[in-house]
Each structure stands twice: as structure tokens, then as C-alpha cells.
Amino acid sequence: MNKPVTVLFSAAWFLMSVITILPNTLPADELPARPRLVLQITVDALRGDLPERFSRHYGDGGWRYLLDNGTHYTNAHYQHANTETIVGHASLATGAYPADHGMVANVWLDRAEGVLHYNIEDPRHRLLTTGGGVDKSREIDPTQRTARSDGRSPAAIRVSTFGDELYSSTGGRAKVFGVSVKDRGAVSMAGHAGKAFWFSKATGQFVTSDYYYDRYPEWVVQWNAKKHPQRYAGTQWKLTGKAPEYLFGDADDRSWETDFPGWGRTFPHAYGPGDGKYYTTFLTLSPAGDELTLDFAKALVENEAIGQDSVTDYLAISFSSTDYINHLFGPSSLEAEENQRRLDRTLAELLRFIDAKVGLAHTLIVLSGDHGSPEVPGYLEALGIGAGYVEPEAFDRQPALDALKKQFGLGKELIETYFHPYLYLNRELIRKKGLDPGEVERAVAAELVRFPGVSLAVSSHALLEGDVPDTWQMRAVLRNHDPDRSGDIYLVFAPQTFIRDFDGLSVAATHGSPWRYDTHVPVIFVGSGLGSARIARPVTPYDIAPTLSAYLGISPPSGASGHPLTEVLK
Ligand SMILES: [Zn+2]
Numbered sequence: 001m002n003k004p005v006t007v008l009f010s011a012a013w014f015l016m017s018v019i020t021i022l023p024n025t026l027p028a029d030e031l032p033a034r035p036r037l038v039l040q041i042t043v044d045a046l047r048g049d050l051p052e053r054f055s056r057h058y059g060d061g062g063w064r065y066l067l068d069n070g071t072h073y074t075n076a077h078y079q080h081a082n083t084e085t086i087v088g089h090a091s092l093a094t095g096a097y098p099a100d101h102g103m104v105a106n107v108w109l110d111r112a113e114g115v116l117h118y119n120i121e122d123p124r125h126r127l128l129t130t131g132g133g134v135d136k137s138r139e140i141d142p143t144q145r146t147a148r149s150d151g152r153s154p155a156a157i158r159v160s161t162f163g164d165e166l167y168s169s170t171g172g173r174a175k176v177f178g179v180s181v182k183d184r185g186a187v188s189m190a191g192h193a194g195k196a197f198w199f200s201k202a203t204g205q206f207v208t209s210d211y212y213y214d215r216y217p218e219w220v221v222q223w224n225a226k227k228h229p230q231r232y233a234g235t236q237w238k239l240t241g242k243a244p245e246y247l248f249g250d251a252d253d254r255s256w257e258t259d260f261p262g263w264g265r266t267f268p269h270a271y272g273p274g275d276g277k278y279y280t281t282f283l284t285l286s287p288a289g290d291e292l293t294l295d296f297a298k299a300l301v302e303n304e305a306i307g308q309d310s311v312t313d314y315l316a317i318s319f320s321s322t323d324y325i326n327h328l329f330g331p332s333s334l335e336a337e338e339n340q341r342r343l344d345r346t347l348a349e350l351l352r353f354i355d356a357k358v359g360l361a362h363t364l365i366v367l368s369g370d371h372g373s374p375e376v377p378g379y380l381e382a383l384g385i386g387a388g389y390v391e392p393e394a395f396d397r398q399p400a401l402d403a404l405k406k407q408f409g410l411g412k413e414l415i416e417t418y419f420h421p422y423l424y425l426n427r428e429l430i431r432k433k434g435l436d437p438g439e440v441e442r443a444v445a446a447e448l449v450r451f452p453g454v455s456l457a458v459s460s461h462a463l464l465e466g467d468v469p470d471t472w473q474m475r476a477v478l479r480n481h482d483p484d485r486s487g488d489i490y491l492v493f494a495p496q497t498f499i500r501d502f503d504g505l506s507v508a509a510t511h512g513s514p515w516r517y518d519t520h521v522p523v524i525f526v527g528s529g530l531g532s533a534r535i536a537r538p539v540t541p542y543d544i545a546p547t548l549s550a551y552l553g554i555s556p557p558s559g560a561s562g563h564p565l566t567e568v569l570k
Contacts, residue, residue, distance in 0.1 A: 036362040037307035038548055040316040044323035046369030048520035057341035062348030066524050071533045071567050073523040076541055081476040082421045083511055083518040086119040088370030089188035093161040095545030095560030097479040102158035108485040109424045118147035120187045125153040125211035129203055153211035154187050159559030161191030162545040163314045169554040175304055175313040179297045181289045185318030201280040204229045206296045219303035228295055229283055233274030237286040239267050239338055248334040256378020258328040258508050287342035289321040294346050298353050307358030327507045330376035361528045368541050369521035376508040380496055387496035390453035392418045400447045408435055420512055422487025445489045456492035476514040525568045
């Protein structure tokens with residue numbers, strides 16, 4: 001009588017082992033209540049009010065689906081001072097402040113090497129495509145000018161990301177991917193464990209580095225071989241509606257908009273020939289950049305079998321067009337309005353595709369922005385609201401600073417460089433002269449704050465020694481401080497006051513301030529069981545990664561400061 005019982009037990013053990021090894025074989029009703037896919041959508045420079053501002057243009061399935069079915073936080077603000085792209089993306093990925101994740105600026109001065117360093121640059125990990133990192137149109141993206149090599153990796157991100165934690169908690173079975181036009185929009189979100197692909201303007205292809213792969217997966221080779229970006233050659237970015245349908249329908253030609261050579265200030269914007277010098281740049285300055293990102297992401301979902309089993313996968317897609325368009329034309333422009341209309345169609349197609357391949361019922365979606373977007377000074381001035389530009393390069397020529405230099409016995413070499421948002425002093429010179437670096441810093445900051453257009457000039461010594469007033473702006477500067485990477489003086493310009501000149505090219509507006517237009521982003525969660533709600537309590541984008549972790553019952557990223565959002569978890 002004993003034998004059959006033993007056999008039965010053995011069979012049970014065997015079955016349990018199989019179940020443990022192969023979670024896919026669990027019957028559906030025993031599956032843990034986990035989504036098959038976490039889809040994180042980031043819209044670069046999507047200020048918090050923008051999704052609803054242009055809602056007159058929305059069809060079904062895109063913004064309407066997200067806004068009508070989502071838990072929508074309307075009062076989400078970043079709490080760090082330097083609201084730039086890598087800073088925001090890394091904060092979304094890690095739930096951490098820049099002081100902890102280390103991505104304090106798009107560019108910082110590498111003190112050891114004495115050169116400017118582009119955030120995710122890593123010469124050890126070269127692009128798999130030769131020449132893919134050389135950008136023919138660097139003047140439109142000043143951060144790219146500083147990259148010395150085409151190598152990219154997430155090595156400079158000091159803490160783990162949500163994707164890292166998901167990967168680790170599943171024994172490496174979760175698939176983790178980041179896709180964007182911008183390298184920093186993809187690498188940050190993919191984290192250390194995931195894989196990243198981004199658009200190379202130099203080659204017109206989606207590329208990656210040898211940090212991720214030894215060679216391209218076959219499906220990437222095939223996607224690139226189809227030359228999708230060429231489908232826009234000889235065509236134009238046109239309005240898809242009639243002028244009266246638009247809030248800015250009678251305001252296309254505005255003097256304050258950027259007149260980028262060949263692209264112009266008014267519709268239609270011509271892409272020109274497919275081999276034109278700025279052709280691939282024009283793609284990124286229009287909805288085409290987002291459409292290509294979507295196309296590539298669809299191929300990725302299909303070929304990497306994303307969301308096809310009970311192990312939750314993670315796909316982060318960062319859409320960059322909104323940012324480029326806001327820089328050139330401002331968020332209150334016909335271009336920005338038409339772009340939102342087209343982004344709506346892009347989102348609708350993404351969600352339709354995910355529904356067909358994975359099922360929206362099995363997908364947890366979260367959408368946010370990496371920073372907000374300022375209005376263009378010309379637009380504000382026309383409405384009677386004060387605004388303007390500031391030239392930090394000219395600060396060094398101010399007589400007040402000359403007096404200071406004389407006082408300390410220093411020359412014009414006192415200031416090593418300025419790169420937003422930090423002024424870097426010549427520490428070696430200060431040391432050689434036997435001066436107290438903290439004293440010099442404080443003295444220079446005290447002069448700078450008196451210059452027109454400067455709101456705060458914060459000495460890093462004073463900041464770390466607690467010798468600054470306890471205001472929300474100072475706390476934002478402190479949350480931005482990394483001892484190795486931050487400069488000596490943090491400059492905050494006055495509200496509605498911007499740096500304009502990027503290497504001879506004037507862009508209409510730049511984000512990167514602690515002011516509310518730059519910190520405000522939407523946070524929208526949509527998933528099965530999640531109701532529709534519009535929540536105005538203050539939350540932060542740092543809450544997103546801890547919320548995703550809590551939703552899945554896994555560890556939050558190692559440096560996370562945010563808190564799980566209770567409305568999403570109940
Ligand atoms: Zn950005």
C-alpha cells in the first residue's frame with residue numbers, strides 16, 4: 001500500500017519542480033496577478049498641462065484612452081533644480097534624486113581629464129555602427145558637441161533602475177529594453193541590465209553599443225536595411241487639419257521661432273532629399289522622429305517576444321520630437337499643437353499594437369515627461385509677460401568680477417568654464433595661490449547673484465555646509481549635487497529667463513530650471529483594475545519606479561527616494 005503513495009508524492013514533487021522551473025505552465029487561474037508587460041512611455045519635454053491643452057485634436061485610442069482610463073496625477077513636479085533630459089530620465093528610471101543617481105547634468109566637467117563629459121559617454125563601449133556617433137547637426141543639440149567618442153553605456157548611473165530590479169528578481173528572465181531617438185533617453189531607461197537602442201542621425205539607423213551586444217540581432221539588421229527613415233524623403237511635414245481647428249491656427253509665422261536653415265518657421269516644413277545634410281535632423285524636429293521610434297519598438301516587441309509569457313517584461317519608449325519642437329518653436333506654437341495631434345495618432349497606434357500582441361489587459365502603462373517646457377520669451381512678451389535671455393559667457397567680462405580677481409590676485413583664468421547649470425572655477429589655480437576655495441566660491445557667487453537675469457548663485461561649499469537659506473530652490477539645488485560631477489557654483493536664472501545661444505544657433509527656449517514650467521510633468525498610470533481618476537495631490541516622478549516595484553512586489557531601485565502611489569496599488 002505504501003508504494004502508490006510514494007509514487008503519488010514523487011509525481012507531486014516532480015510537478016512542483018516543473019512548475020517552479022517553468023512558470024509559464026501555471027494554469028491561468030493560478031497566475032500571479034502580474035502584468036505581462038510594464039510599458040513606460042516618456043514624452044520628452046511634456047509639460048504637465050500639455051496633454052489636456054490640445055485635447056480638441058484627439059481621436060480614439062491615444063491620449064483619449066490614457067486620459068479617460070488612467071489614474072492621472074495632474075500635480076507632479078520634479079524636485080531637482082537641473083531639469084534636463086538625462087537628469088529626468090535617470091530619475092524616472094531609478095526613483096532617485098540626481099544627488100543619488102549621479103546624472104546631475106547632460107554635460108559636466110570631468111575634473112580629472114579637464115574636459116567636458118557627456119552624461120552616458122563611455123569610450124570603452126563603442127557603437128556597433130562605425131561613424132554612428134558623429135552627428136552632422138550638432139548645433140541643434142549642444143550636448144552632443146561635447147561627446148568625444150561614440151561609446152555609450154549606463155556605467156555613470158550610480159544606482160539601480162526599476163528594470164534592473166525586475167531583471168534581478170526574475171533571475172534574468174524578464175526582458176528589459178529602452179528605445180528612443182535620443183541615446184540618453186534609451187540608455188537611462190534600459191538601466192544596467194537591459195538593452196538600449198537609439199537613433200543615429202549620422203547613419204539614419206537605430207544603433208546600440210557593445211555594452212549591450214557583440215553584434216546586432218538579425219531583426220535590427222533587417223529593420224535598418226529597410227531604410228524606413230527614407231520614406232519621408234521629398235515629402236513635407238504638413239498640417240493634418242484646417243487652420244481654424246487649431247488654437248494657434250493663425251499664429252504660424254512668429255518672429256521669435258527658430259528659423260533653422262532649410263526647415264523654416266512655417267508649415268509646410270520640407271524634409272528635402274533623403275541624402276540632405278540635415279535630413280535626419282529634420283526627422284527629429286517633426287512627428288517623424290516619434291513615428292520611427294514607434295516603428296522600431298513594434299519590431300522589437302515582435303522579434304523579442306515581449307509580453308508573451310507570465311514573466312513580466314519591461315519596455316521603455318521615450319518619444320523625443322516634442323522636446324526638439326518646443327526648443328525651436330515653443331510649446332505655444334502651431335508646430336507644437338500639430339505635433340500633439342500627431343503624437344496622439346502615434347500613441348493610438350502603439351496601444352493598438354500592444355493590445356493585439358500582448359493585450360492591454362495584461363499591460364501596465366505609465367506615462368510621464370522627463371521635464372517640462374518653458375514658453376518662448378517672444379511669445380510671453382507679446383502677451384505682456386516679462387521674459388528674456390541671458391548670456392552667462394558675458395559674466396566673465398563684468399567689471400565686478402575683475403575687481404574680485406584683483407582682490408584675490410587672480411587673472412581671467414579664475415573661471416575654468418560654464419556649462420549649464422554649473423560654473424567651474426579653476427581649482428588648481430586657487431590652490432596654487434594658497435587661497436581658500438570655499439571663500440573664493442562664496443565671493444564669486446555673491447557677485448554673480450547681482451547680475452541681471454541671475455536669481456541664485458549657490459556656492460557648493462556653502463550648500464554642503466548648510467550655509468544657505470532653507471528654501472525649496474536651495475533644496476532642489478542640493479538634490480542635484482554630486483561631489484564629483486557638480487561644479488563650484490550653481491546658477492539659477494530668473495523665471496522666464498533663458499540661455500539662447502548654442503554655438504551660433506539661437507534656439508527659442510531652453511528648459512533646465514527649477515521653475516514650475518520646467519518641473520511640471522504628467523504622471524498617468526493605466527492598467528487592468530486601475531480606475532479612471534484625476535488626482536491633484538502633490539506627487540513626484542520619483543514615485544513612479546517605487547510604484548512599479550510595489551505593484552510587482554519587488555525591491556525598489558537602490559537609491560529610490562519616491563514613494564509608491566497608493567491609488568495605483570489599491
Ligand atoms: Zn528632455
